[in-house]
Amino acid sequence: MTRRLAQVAKKVGVSEATVSRVLNGKPGVSEATRQSVLTALDVLGYERPTQLRGERARLVGLVLPELQNPIFPAFAEVIGGSLAQQGLTPVLCTQTKGGVSEADYVALLLQQQVSGVIFAGGLFAQADAPHDHYRQLAERNIPVVLVNAPIEGLDFPCVSCDDMVAVEQAWRHLSSLGHERIGLVLGPEDHIPSRRKLTAARTAAASAGTELRADYVERSIFSLEGGQAAARRLWERGVTGVICASDPLALGAIRAARRLGLTVPADVSVVGFDDSAFMNCTEPPLSTVRQPIEAMGRAAVELLCAQIQGTQTDSSELLFEPELVVRGSTAQPRTS
Secondary structure: OHHHHHHHHHHHOOOHHHHHHHHOOOOOOOHHHHHHHHHHHHHOOOOOOHHHOOOOOOEEEEEEOOOOOOHHHHHHHHHHHHHHHOOOEEEEEEOOOOOOOHHHHHHHHHHOOOOEEEEEOOHHHEOOOOOHHHHHHHHOOOOEEEEOOOOOOOOOOEEEEOHHHHHHHHHHHHHHOOOOOEEEEEOOOOEHHHHHHHHHHHHHHHHOOOOOOHHHEEEOOOOHHHHHHHHHHHHHOOOOEEEEOOHHHHHHHHHHHHHOOOOOOOOOEEEEEEOOOOOOOOOOOOEEEEOOHHHHHHHHHHHHHHHHOOOOOOOOEEEEOOEEEOOOOOOOOOOO
């Protein structure tokens, strides 16, 4: 007990006597200090005293599918900073292969009595993946916000980059350069944002008086290696321009082109998606569609805080406009 008091007191920067007053429900402590002590208990992994357990912690789960794709650390930075401004502490939960699952993290967050959870990518974006842990959060009335895909049948607020507009911008760009054989490298078939991108590409092709060929669409896991394998098949079929569902996929597409002896952008063009860190430093610098991460992250936190405060929030999806960033990976094809 004494060790716990000392650790919490050090973490918060108050006396052990103050911590003791909070734990025993005694007066004489400001609300801000009281909340800081309770948060420190949660962060250090100590159970709250029985009389304080009914109260949710000032913790918010931030669940990310991975950290290798730089878009997710970028979201974590924006969301974490916004949460801190609201007096909330983010608890970062990142899935690892063979490690803790998303459902395990949700169980852990429920044990910690978090105030809410923000999912910035994850199983909710896959239609065929298990969604039971999301229903568990809904049943317990835990505030939840999703980033970049809604869950059918669950009324969680959602903020998304408009995939339809993103692909329209990329398609128009390649088409204006003279590309007629445009292909797509997307995520798995049940990945909701990839489904939307495919629909947008078909619409864009139809608007140009053509049809998107089935063999011009390849699926992949979201990795550089996956993008390389998928794009290689497209380059071998004579595609001259490729739109990718993420920047790492696009970098894989550039690598595949080089391995086939093709030059980017003299022979083939590549467009990414996200405009994540360092994409202006690649060789060539990557043309990509930028997600408005700052605006999306702040909106996600605002929606979560409104739920925590008991305000009725709109469960419809908030769509944010992307921006095409043209750099050195796109140009007119040699045949033009």
